[in-house]
Amino acid sequence: MASIRDVAKKAGVGVGTVSRALNGTGYVSEEAKKKIETAMKELEYTPNELARNLFRNRTGIIGIIVPNMEHPFFAGLCRVMETALYERGYKTMICNTIGISNREKDYLDMLDRSMVDGIITAAHSLDGDEYLKRKKPIISIDRNFGPEIPLIGSDHAMGGRMAAEVLIKNGCRKVLQLSNLSPFVLANERHTAFHSIMAKNDIEVVEAVMDWNNLTYEEHYKVVKEYLRLYPDVDGAFGSDYTAIACLNVITAMGKKVPEEFKIVGFDAMNITRMVRPAVTAVRQNIQLLGECCAESIIKRIEGVETVPYRQILKVEMQYGGTTIQ
Amino acid sequence: MASIRDVAKKAGVGVGTVSRALNGTGYVSEEAKKKIETAMKELEYTPNELARNLFRNRTGIIGIIVPNMEHPFFAGLCRVMETALYERGYKTMICNTIGISNREKDYLDMLDRSMVDGIITAAHSLDGDEYLKRKKPIISIDRNFGPEIPLIGSDHAMGGRMAAEVLIKNGCRKVLQLSNLSPFVLANERHTAFHSIMAKNDIEVVEAVMDWNNLTYEEHYKVVKEYLRLYPDVDGAFGSDYTAIACLNVITAMGKKVPEEFKIVGFDAMNITRMVRPAVTAVRQNIQLLGECCAESIIKRIEGVETVPYRQILKVEMQYGGTTIQ
Numbered sequence: 001m002a003s004i005r006d007v008a009k010k011a012g013v014g015v016g017t018v019s020r021a022l023n024g025t026g027y028v029s030e031e032a033k034k035k036i037e038t039a040m041k042e043l044e045y046t047p048n049e050l051a052r053n054l055f056r057n058r059t060g061i062i063g064i065i066v067p068n069m070e071h072p073f074f075a076g077l078c079r080v081m082e083t084a085l086y087e088r089g090y091k092t093m094i095c096n097t098i099g100i101s102n103r104e105k106d107y108l109d110m111l112d113r114s115m116v117d118g119i120i121t122a123a124h125s126l127d128g129d130e131y132l133k134r135k136k137p138i139i140s141i142d143r144n145f146g147p148e149i150p151l152i153g154s155d156h157a158m159g160g161r162m163a164a165e166v167l168i169k170n171g172c173r174k175v176l177q178l179s180n181l182s183p184f185v186l187a188n189e190r191h192t193a194f195h196s197i198m199a200k201n202d203i204e205v206v207e208a209v210m211d212w213n214n215l216t217y218e219e220h221y222k223v224v225k226e227y228l229r230l231y232p233d234v235d236g237a238f239g240s241d242y243t244a245i246a247c248l249n250v251i252t253a254m255g256k257k258v259p260e261e262f263k264i265v266g267f268d269a270m271n272i273t274r275m276v277r278p279a280v281t282a283v284r285q286n287i288q289l290l291g292e293c294c295a296e297s298i299i300k301r302i303e304g305v306e307t308v309p310y311r312q313i314l315k316v317e318m319q320y321g322g323t324t325i326q
Numbered sequence: 327m328a329s330i331r332d333v334a335k336k337a338g339v340g341v342g343t344v345s346r347a348l349n350g351t352g353y354v355s356e357e358a359k360k361k362i363e364t365a366m367k368e369l370e371y372t373p374n375e376l377a378r379n380l381f382r383n384r385t386g387i388i389g390i391i392v393p394n395m396e397h398p399f400f401a402g403l404c405r406v407m408e409t410a411l412y413e414r415g416y417k418t419m420i421c422n423t424i425g426i427s428n429r430e431k432d433y434l435d436m437l438d439r440s441m442v443d444g445i446i447t448a449a450h451s452l453d454g455d456e457y458l459k460r461k462k463p464i465i466s467i468d469r470n471f472g473p474e475i476p477l478i479g480s481d482h483a484m485g486g487r488m489a490a491e492v493l494i495k496n497g498c499r500k501v502l503q504l505s506n507l508s509p510f511v512l513a514n515e516r517h518t519a520f521h522s523i524m525a526k527n528d529i530e531v532v533e534a535v536m537d538w539n540n541l542t543y544e545e546h547y548k549v550v551k552e553y554l555r556l557y558p559d560v561d562g563a564f565g566s567d568y569t570a571i572a573c574l575n576v577i578t579a580m581g582k583k584v585p586e587e588f589k590i591v592g593f594d595a596m597n598i599t600r601m602v603r604p605a606v607t608a609v610r611q612n613i614q615l616l617g618e619c620c621a622e623s624i625i626k627r628i629e630g631v632e633t634v635p636y637r638q639i640l641k642v643e644m645q646y647g648g649t650t651i652q
Contacts, residue, residue, distance in 0.1 A: 061419070069395070069404060069405050069408070070398075070401045070402050070404075070405040072396075072398070072401070075396045075398070075401035078395055078396075078420075079394060079395050079422055082395070082420060082421065082422055083424065086421070086422075091419055091436075091441075092419065092420060092421070093417055093418065093420075094408060094418060094419075095412070095417070096405055096408055096409060096412075098409065110417075216597075217601060245601050249601070249603060252603060271543055272598055272601060275543060275598060275601070276602050277575060277578060
């Protein structure tokens with residue numbers, strides 16, 4: 001295969017001139033451009049993207065770190081981000097951390113090694129320092145690292161309040177709240193807000209906390225089953241979509257009726273909540289907007305735009321299904 | 327930032343020596359290594375991965391092309407492949423084609439531009455020639471390009487036969503078969519095999535064909551609803567998991583009982599089929615093995631191992647749920 005040197009030789013110009021012409025950086029005379037073009041055609045030269053990127057000091061690649069891309073929330077979010085980045089000329093590299101902090105660190109290290117131009121992270125196993133010491137663009141989903149790293153996330157506190165209000169309106173007296181979140185993320189605010197509204201209304205909350213980053217339906221089902229056995233007088237539940245679907249299935253298997261005898265509110269409102277019967281009442285995050293904001297913000301940072309807001313918090317809304325009466 | 331040149335100068339060796347030391351290629355004396363190491367430390371030099379890869383003519387990146395990574399089958403498969411590739415030292419770049427052939431071509435072009443070392447493709451909008459003309463490693467999931475490009479896939483014909491046999495055993499007399507597959511892929515064999523067994527047993531098959539690469543549940547629901555309205559005497563159905571769940575919900579909404587009055591067999595047996603009630607009887611592809619085979623085969627090809635089998639076809643199995651009686 002022809003190299004940039006062969007092209008330069010054939011065109012009778014320097015290698016630097018060819019590289020400037022290829023990358024559109026610096027002045028190249030029209031005459032030299034024509035000669036280079038002719039030489040490239042005659043030699044069937046395909047510019048090596050690695051070489052081109054080396055000159056530009058850009059890879060055109062953005063890294064996305066998620067706990068597990070098989071989970072419907074992250075699968076959807078990755079799809080939106082990849083599409084949005086692609087439309088703006090960037091390729092996407094995706095890493096599942098599966099809760100392993102080394103993998104998260106390995107991806108962050110790629111920033112320093114110039115393998116990616118920026119990172120969007122939704123996986124949070126590492127100390128904040130590991131993020132803050134990087135000199136290149138990072139966007140955080142749901143974790144607050146301070147003003148250095150822009151944060152994009154949903155209004156989880158609002159979601160928690162909305163969930164509490166629905167269960168109160170539906171007459172619940174004692175509810176199960178199941179969480180499986182990293183201690184670092186804002187998403188915990190949904191549980192804090194939920195709990196505080198319930199307490200104000202004298203409604204008892206049984207709190208279950210799973211290993212965080214545990215993202216399989218089967219594990220949720222096991223934990224839900226155990227808690228509903230231990231607390232048979234619970235009459236409502238709030239948790240992730242998986243928690244909600246597990247509650248629906250466990251309660252139905254116990255011979256109780258949803259929503260008549262047991263009310264459920266999920267979080268995320270992914271399309272699985274509309275495949276089960278009855279469809280699940282759930283707080284919906286705007287995944288489309290969340291993914292697009294992340295894509296736009298990381299590109300702005302890479303391209304040197306400093307006006308990315310430090311915090312972008314998105315509205316959530318309620319999807320009313322058949323697991324609540326009103 | 328210090329460059330490789332600065333390191334060479336400080337260490338009193340040539341640039342080529344530093345690059346050989348960094349990449350472990352060719353001989354470098356122990357004395358030179360020590361000098362380079364000291365110089366790197368003093369200059370706080372981080373080797374630029376782009377530069378390193380340029381020397382090696384490798385990127386360490388593998389591209390994965392899927393129709394839509396939000397679909398549970400591809401979400402699961404991508405998770406397995408990314409994990410397997412990562413464990414073997416490769417990073418993963420993922421592209422959703424969303425049925426757009428330009429995106430597929432753009433990713434294939436990255437092979438020629440040396441941005442990726444190889445491609446695993448499960449998206450098939452392009453002519454075979456577009457694949458066959460590439461000189462670098464490609465692995466195909468479910469599409470036969472001939473001996474040049476190794477094919478990895480499930481035994482779809484076996485799956486179709488198994489589905490037919492279950493519906494026959496359950497006494498079905500007229501069944502709906504819904505497909506949404508690219509005309510290029512082997513997965514169609516599930517429908518051919520299903521149809522031929524049904525015909526041999528004098529069971530009528532109503533065939534519905536959706537736009538291929540249509541991967542949303544909502545679209546499946548619409549089509550299923552329309553067909554079950556047009557053919558009220560159908561007493562069984564075979565299709566994707568989404569088709570199966572849509573049938574379950576439409577039939578239940580019509581006031582009929584599953585499995586007593588209507589039997590359903592899905593394909594893939596993703597975990598959504600175990601979240602609905604009753605759980606869906608479905609043919610299971612071995613996604614774990616499929617993903618691992620793809621990862622191993624592409625790496626073998628990249629590393630110059632020529633002994634990758636031209637066809638690797640994996641066994642499927644039946645997940646018995648409550649949408650059939652036996």
